[in-house]
Amino acid sequence: MRILAALACALVLVCAGLRPGHAEKRLALVIGNDRYANLPAGEQLRKAVNDARAVGDALESIGFQVIRGENLGRPALVAKFDELTQRLEPGDTAFFFFAGHGVAVGGGNYILPADVPKVGPGQDTLLARVSLGEADIVADLQGRGVRVAIVVLDACRNNPFKKPGTRGVGAERGLARIEPVRGVFSIYSAGIGQTALDRLGDTDANPNSVFTRVFAPALKKPGLSLGDLAVEVREEVARLALTASHDQLPAYYDQTTGGRVYLAGAQPAIAQPPAIDPAAQAWAVVQNTTSVAVLEDFIRQFGGTPYGSMARARLEELKKQQLTAIKPPVSAPAPEARAPPNAKTVRLRALIDGRSIVTIQNNKLWWHHLDWAAPGRWDGRNEATTVNGSSWYPTWPQKWGPDVRCGDCSSSSFDLSTVGISLGVTPVLEELRVVQARSKTNIKTRPSSANGYLTEIELDDNASIGADIYEVILVFGANDSDRSSRR
DSSP states (O other), rough: OEESOOOOOOEEEEEEEGGGGGGGGGEEEEEEEEOOOSSOHHHHHHHHOOOOOHHHHHHHHHEEEEEESSSSSHHHHHHHHHHHHHHOOTOOOEEEEEEEEEEEEETTTEEOOTOOOOTTTHHHHHHHHTSSEEEHHHHHHTTTTOOOEEEEEOOOSSSSOOOOOOOOOSSBBSSOOOOOHHHHHHHEOOTTTOOOESSTTTTOOOSOHHHHHHHHHHHTTTTTHHHHHHHHHHHHHHHHHTTTTTTOOOOEEEOOOOOOSSSOOOOOOOOOOOOOHHHHHHHHHTTTTOOHHHHHHHHHHHHHSSHHHHHHHHHHHHHHHHSSSOOOOOOOOOHHOOOOOOOOEEEEEEESEEEEEEEEEEEEEEEEEEEOOOTOOOOGGOOOOEETEEEEEEOOOOGGTTTTSSSEEEEEEEEEGGOOOOOSSEEEEEEEEEEOOSSSSEEEOOOOOGGGGGEEEEOOOOOOOSSSSEEEEEEEEEEHHHHHOOO
16 A cells, blocks of 8 residues: 555644634635656655545535646646735635645755656755745735635655665655644644555555545534544544554644634534433333332432422332232142251342342352342442341452443352351252242252252343342252152
8 A cells, every 4th residue: 555654734724813704705725746747656646636626625515715736836836826825815714735745854844846856865955945835835824814724734745755774855754843833723644753544455445545535524514623623533544544553643733712713614503402300210210110129219319309209109009019928829838838847948138130040059159140230239239138137248250340240250159057057968949939029030950969959040130120129038958868868
């Protein structure tokens, strides 16, 4: 790919204290030089003329009168620039764009006309004399008393007269960075020492360089001030360059005063929608919840609003409903009647958001979490899991953050012996009793010799919004070994 050298520069000068909206005329000169008569084939350009055409079309679409020039020698280049300055009057907006070769000589930047002679080492002064200096362009535009002067120099290709490792004329690549002055806005298509991409790869058929394909469309966007335009162009060019594994971050310097300048007009004010009452918005989500915890949290936040009264009434209704315990089907015997001799129960209660599995093995209990917030961790909380009335705060790998939104992770374990439970090494799960559950609760794995006596109970709240309390009782009977000895 052909690489443009370091700084496809855009220097934008804005006279202090004045806005473009008051300009009498908007005039632009855009020039693109591809063909250089005295330079070798390898130094001829292919996209400079296309870039000038794209910028000229963009400027015409936003109301500029555009003077155009292509492959101009020095006399024609000077004549076109003189045409621009002669038409300018105090209060006008001026825009100058040049795409082609440029060099840095003696701390100044110069754009090269199409008939520039081939120069050798030590001929810096000659090169400056036969070129057009950036400082002269800036001074002539300022001298016309324009309100806004915008100078874009896309002229930072490799120095066509410099060979690496040898003495030559001017800097090896790019233009020089000039010290910003008051009232000047400057933007460079690549940082100092970087090269600006002409294309993103062999399959990139875009007729414009990476910088211009972003810069030209940005000129037409309403609501973009010069500063906003520079930031948008910089970010997009950097993103495109990274797709080609290239580091290109346009730099800009803003020394303007007097407010923002909009080339395509300011963005019309957008009517703001009416402010949404946060209490009303939250109540619309939780009003049908069956979770006591969710309603209590709503009351803590919005208890002083009219929705707080409705939440308190809903909470009282739920508490009354929960006074009637969930009973098994009439046809089933009472749990106590079915419990085998020496039955041992594990009663577990937790706040469930997504899908989690209660896991028990070797008298240890832990959580295996699958999605959404881990048990007790919904909405930034850290609520305990209670095991037979004892509070337990499971810990999780730190990398998952406060809500532990992992896709497959396990917590620390709880020793059942601390609450007086000893299941032995070969427990038998006789029954799962559901005390409270908003959604699915089921036995995923029954303990057996084939799975190392692993018990897994799945609690799945994914079908509902928010989190809710789940409470289950696991009834374990005699160990397998005890059963065998009694047979």
